[in-house]
Amino acid sequence: MIGDLLGEVRALRQVLDQLAAAHLTAQRRVHDDFGNPDAGAASALAAADELHQAVRVHEAVDRRQARQQDEAAGHVQYSEASVAR
Numbered sequence: 001m002i003g004d005l006l007g008e009v010r011a012l013r014q015v016l017d018q019l020a021a022a023h024l025t026a027q028r029r030v031h032d033d034f035g036n037p038d039a040g041a042a043s044a045l046a047a048a049d050e051l052h053q054a055v056r057v058h059e060a061v062d063r064r065q066a067r068q069q070d071e072a073a074g075h076v077q078y079s080e081a082s083v084a085r
Helices: 002-029 037-072 080-084
Strands: none
Touching: 002 037
């Protein structure tokens, strides 16, 4: 189950990274609600920065989860009877 969760966190991290890249790529073609391209570019850059920050948070969660999984390996064991319930 933990492996599945880590896989989903990695997938979300990839999506966030792709969204950030899209904001940076489109930065020259955007504008704000009033047609101001400078303000639109600044907003696109700010959004990309926030998305990259979210990627860094997910990376930290991934590293911590992997460490905890390594530390817990071999510490929790279930008997056949408890697994069958």
